[in-house]
Each structure stands twice: as structure tokens, then as C-alpha cells.
Amino acid sequence: MTYGKSIRIHLFQWLFETYTRLGLSYNTESLLWQRSTHEQDGKWKRITYPEARNVPSWSWMAYDGEISYMKVPFSEVDWSNAVQYPYDREAEEFVGPDHARNIGLKAVVREFSSCAQELSFNTQDRGQLIFDEDERTINQELKCAVLGMIRQSESSDEQKHLILVLEHEIGVESTYKRVGIGLVQRRDIFFDSAGEQGWIV
Secondary structure (H helix, E strand, O other): HHHHHHHHHHHHHHHHHHHOOOOOOHHHHOOOOOOOOOOOOOOOOOOOOOOHHHOOOOOOHEEEEEEEEEOOOOHHHEEEOOEEOEEOOOOEEEOOOOHHHOOOOOEEEEEEOOOOOOOOOOOOEEEHHHHHHOOOOOOOOOOOEEEEEEEEOOOOOOOOOEEEEEEEOOOOOOOOEEEEEEEEEEHEOOOOOOEEEEEEE
């Protein structure tokens, strides 16, 4: 089991190093993974890695089990730059605090109102929150980072926004962990300020 974990973390590091070395832009769509609906109860679980081999919460490699991706019309999404991997290609190094080094995503973090209705593009449902772990429940302390917006002819309070659902990392300022993804309406996200500059680890 330990050998398998070692392979996973080295693969993760190699993919990121290769990705940034080639000068490719960060792929926001890849963050919209979720636990597969085919995953049996008890099979999906968070992997405990050694501290020196930390895998970020926003990566599906943090879990043992099958994943799928949120079903959204990707061709109709205007992607946001609110979540980025801060890699300086000229200096060939990660730009950020030590606690987020090589694994942190720089993000604009916002408050949002909780809603968890069924996802539908054909009705006026408020949206859906999909948590990474079953025991997770809606909590007023949760925040979000906007990944993109479903394109429509004009902006409105009902415009659907794709989000990462976040929870504050206890004891670390402006640092968050991913706990799920969601599709919510614009009126459910607090855009009345510039948002908090934070890190997702």
C-alpha cells in the first residue's frame, strides 16, 4: 500500500512539473471532478499520505476511488481566472508561501449562500452542492471560488456559476481546503466586494 502511495505522489509531481515546463496554461475544467455515482459506499475514502508527500485537497489523487466529472456544457462556459496555479515560467519556480509550495492554487475566495437542489439546466432550480465526502453537510462557514459561468445572452441573478466549495484550514491564515464542487446562481455568491486573496491546498 505504501509503495502504491509513493507512485501516486511521484506521478502527481511529475505531471505538474511537465505541465508547467511545457508552458501550458492551467486547466480549470480539471477541478470539476467528483466522486463517481458508481462508487460503492465505504469504497471512497481520503488517503492518508506521509506529511512530506502531501497531496492537495483539490486533486482527485487525494482520494481512493472512482471519479467522474460534473456534467456541464463546457462549450457554453466562460471560464474565470479566479483560481490559478502560480508558476513563474521564466524563473521556473512556484510563486507563493512555503505552506502552499508546489501544491497551492491562488484563488479569490468568496462567501456564498448554501443551496443543494437538483442540478437542472431546464428549470429555475437554485443549484447543487456536491461534497467530496458523504458525511459533509452544508455549513455556514463554507466559502467558494468561482471557476466559470454558464454563458447566457445577458447577465442576471439566475446565471449559473461553477464553484469550488471550500473550508478554512484551521490555524493557517487565508488558506482553504476543497470539500466539494457546486453549480449555483449568481445571487447566491457575494460579489459586493473584491473577495479574499487566499490559497487552496
